[in-house]
Amino acid sequence: MRANTWAGRNKVKVRDVPDPTILNKRDAVVRITSTAICGSDLHLVDGYVPTMQDGDVMGHEFMGEVVEVGPGIDPDRLRVGDRVVVPFPIACGACAACAAELYSCCENSNPNAGIAEKMFGHPVAGIFGYSHLTGGFAGGQAQYARVPFADVGPLKIESDLADEQVLFLSDILPTGYMGAEMCDIQSSDVVAVWGAGPVGQFAMDSARVLGAAEVIAIDKEPYRLQMAERAGHTPVNFEEVDVRSRLLELTGGRGPDKCIDAVGLEATHGSAHIAAYDRLKQAVRLETERPHALRQAIMSCRSGGVVSVIGVYGGLLDKFPAGAWMNRSLTLRTGQCHVQRYMKPLLQRIERGEFDPTRIITHTLALDEAERGFELFKNKQDNCEKVVLKP
Amino acid sequence: MGDLLTGAPAGQVTEIDSLLVVRGICRGESMELTATTTIRKPVPEVYAFWRDLENLPTFMAHLEEVRSTGDRTSHWVAGAPFGKDVEWDAEIVDEVPGEKIVWRSIGDADVPNTGTVRFMPAPDGVSTEVQVVLVYDIPGGTVGKAVAKYFGEEPHQQLDDDLRRFKQVLETGEVVRSDGAPWGKRARKEFPQRPAQPLSDSELAKGADE
Ligand SMILES: NC(=O)c1ccc[n+]([C@@H]2O[C@H](COP(=O)([O-])OP(=O)(O)OC[C@H]3O[C@@H](n4cnc5c(N)ncnc54)[C@H](O)[C@@H]3O)[C@@H](O)[C@H]2O)c1
Ligand SMILES: [Zn+2]
Ligand SMILES: [Zn+2]
Numbered sequence: 001m002r003a004n005t006w007a008g009r010n011k012v013k014v015r016d017v018p019d020p021t022i023l024n025k026r027d028a029v030v031r032i033t034s035t036a037i038c039g040s041d042l043h044l045v046d047g048y049v050p051t052m053q054d055g056d057v058m059g060h061e062f063m064g065e066v067v068e069v070g071p072g073i074d075p076d077r078l079r080v081g082d083r084v085v086v087p088f089p090i091a092c093g094a095c096a097a098c099a100a101e102l103y104s105c106c107e108n109s110n111p112n113a114g115i116a117e118k119m120f121g122h123p124v125a126g127i128f129g130y131s132h133l134t135g136g137f138a139g140g141q142a143q144y145a146r147v148p149f150a151d152v153g154p155l156k157i158e159s160d161l162a163d164e165q166v167l168f169l170s171d172i173l174p175t176g177y178m179g180a181e182m183c184d185i186q187s188s189d190v191v192a193v194w195g196a197g198p199v200g201q202f203a204m205d206s207a208r209v210l211g212a213a214e215v216i217a218i219d220k221e222p223y224r225l226q227m228a229e230r231a232g233h234t235p236v237n238f239e240e241v242d243v244r245s246r247l248l249e250l251t252g253g254r255g256p257d258k259c260i261d262a263v264g265l266e267a268t269h270g271s272a273h274i275a276a277y278d279r280l281k282q283a284v285r286l287e288t289e290r291p292h293a294l295r296q297a298i299m300s301c302r303s304g305g306v307v308s309v310i311g312v313y314g315g316l317l318d319k320f321p322a323g324a325w326m327n328r329s330l331t332l333r334t335g336q337c338h339v340q341r342y343m344k345p346l347l348q349r350i351e352r353g354e355f356d357p358t359r360i361i362t363h364t365l366a367l368d369e370a371e372r373g374f375e376l377f378k379n380k381q382d383n384c385e386k387v388v389l390k391p
Numbered sequence: 392m393g394d395l396l397t398g399a400p401a402g403q404v405t406e407i408d409s410l411l412v413v414r415g416i417c418r419g420e421s422m423e424l425t426a427t428t429t430i431r432k433p434v435p436e437v438y439a440f441w442r443d444l445e446n447l448p449t450f451m452a453h454l455e456e457v458r459s460t461g462d463r464t465s466h467w468v469a470g471a472p473f474g475k476d477v478e479w480d481a482e483i484v485d486e487v488p489g490e491k492i493v494w495r496s497i498g499d500a501d502v503p504n505t506g507t508v509r510f511m512p513a514p515d516g517v518s519t520e521v522q523v524v525l526v527y528d529i530p531g532g533t534v535g536k537a538v539a540k541y542f543g544e545e546p547h548q549q550l551d552d553d554l555r556r557f558k559q560v561l562e563t564g565e566v567v568r569s570d571g572a573p574w575g576k577r578a579r580k581e582f583p584q585r586p587a588q589p590l591s592d593s594e595l596a597k598g599a600d601e
Contacts, residue, residue, distance in 0.1 A: 055586030136571015
């Protein structure tokens with residue numbers, strides 16, 4: 001089959017690789033009809049996630065048709081022919097983490113748990129197409145994918161909703177939603193979201209759906225800010241204004257009640273020398289992150305507020321404003337999304353028209369054009385917000 | 392891989408590494424390994440699975456086969472990591488159903504060893520805490536070398552990984568496989584792994600014994 005693979009730093013390559021087969025009894029094989037490129041893939045391509053190997057099949061946002069099921073799958077749960085969206089964390093459904101609906105912390109789905117444990121203190125779940133640290137599972141930017149624990153994760157789509165309306169249930173819609181849910185939003189809340197990428201856009205929409213009084217979008221890409229503005233959110237361009245002052249202005253001096261970091265470890269900074277400081281430390285491995293958005297969110301949030309982090313971090317960061325966090329009673333919440341927890345309720349919200357996930361799709365390309373898709377998305381060319389690939 | 396916690400390049404001993412190393416204590420020729428895990432199954436089930444010693448090779452990387460030869464005696468065959476043709480007999484010397492099993496090798500075993508496993512109900516009321524202590528008398532010669540090489544610099548990790556698979560088998564039914572680590576039992580030894588892309592027919596045909 002054809003598959004988009006990691007080919008070293010800053011390089012992806014669509015190649016021919018073997019077709020997947022059943023390796024565990026509870027596996028299924030899915031013929032992929034739609035898949036997408038995510039901001040998390042950029043961290044892999046940019047070389048910030050260790051344990052990637054040449055030839056790793058990328059992609060963790062995919063859906064399609066079940067073409068094979070292992071002998072351990074109950075036919076009442078999943079059958080050949082079912083149309084499914086596959087959540088990006090691989091979860092067994094049986095461990096204590098899964099029982100607590102902390103699917104991205106599943107204790108059984110990562111064959112390389114020992115390596116992950118060394119890095120993170122405790123292991124994390126397996127993830128499709130997302131380094132060997134999270135298991136070494138081939139991803140979904142391909143014609144087919146093997147899906148372990150297929151009786152736990154995949155969501156059956158029984159209505160005639162288009163792929164484009166449900167594909168993002170695999171990751172970014174639940175992720176944005178979890179970012180907002182972790183904020184315990186009240187009707188009087190002003191919610192500020194750093195990053196107007198796909199995840200940020202859905203965090204904004206979710207904050208609105210959960211009843212926020214106002215939602216603020218912070219980014220530097222005018223077209224992304226315009227997209228947020230068209231959806232009813234208030235844009236702030238961090239290259240044009242001082243973010244903290246602007247946020248104070250917009251909130252009567254209080255600061256946003258809730259702040260969401262939807263940027264992660266590759267943030268850029270409006271001030272060149274600060275950006276250079278973290279870029280250099282990151283390059284020589286003195287820190288692994290460039291946490292500008294997170295620092296700014298903590299400094300901006302009103303006392304007693306919540307800072308919800310859905311942007312990805314991988315290691316250690318420098319100059320964490322612990323004083324602001326501690327002395328002003330801030331709550332910091334975070335996690336890789338526990339996608340399985342949100343798929344069904346969010347599908348219902350899509351069916352009721354509360355979300356329009358298609359609003360962020362700017363490019364639909366053939367799988368063979370994945371390389372160009374990464375170019376467009378990474379370099380923000382051609383007003384690219386989200387790329388969907390068709391195998 | 393460098394050590395992200397300290398920014399130290401790979402190979403340098405870090406504080407974390409040395410903390411872990413002391414868990415596999417080498418006293419002269421004997422090596423003691425301990426590891427512990429929590430399994431979301433009731434104590435009787437977890438105990439029964441271990442007590443059927445023939446189950447051990449499904450998750451212990453250094454074992455090829457364990458065969459019961461009597462109520463308390465068994466014959467153990469080591470797998471490739473321990474070198475070829477290493478076999479021994481063992482007997483259970485103490486057992487309290489639902490609490491502990493203690494065994495030791497008997498006769499002139501190539502690698503004399505003893506093991507203790509304890510089972511305790513976890514505070515959540517549904518899970519079982521499992522604590523394992525293994526002691527090996529490392530012999531001289533090629534067998535000793537193979538064993539030492541198998542355990543490497545961080546011997547406890549082998550047992551940690553064994554218990555992780557024990558948990559997988561009990562909680563999910565089998566050892567989980569990925570494209571990068573398709574043969575379950577040897578994941579850590581194979582780092583860097585084969586790429587995370589599906590296996591070819593010939594790789595599949597060769598299976599774990601390549
Ligand atoms: N927690 C999860 O489960 C989960 C799931 C999916 C994605 N993610 C992460 O979410 C993050 C965003 O993903 P995406 O697909 O939207 O990526 P993206 O790269 O398209 O979006 C990031 C946006 O942040 C903006 N940005 C950069 N620096 C900024 C700053 N200092 N302040 C404000 N905005 C800034 C960029 O201009 C860009 O528009 C990534 O880190 C991704 O890995 C997390
Ligand atoms: Zn994603
Ligand atoms: Zn689990």
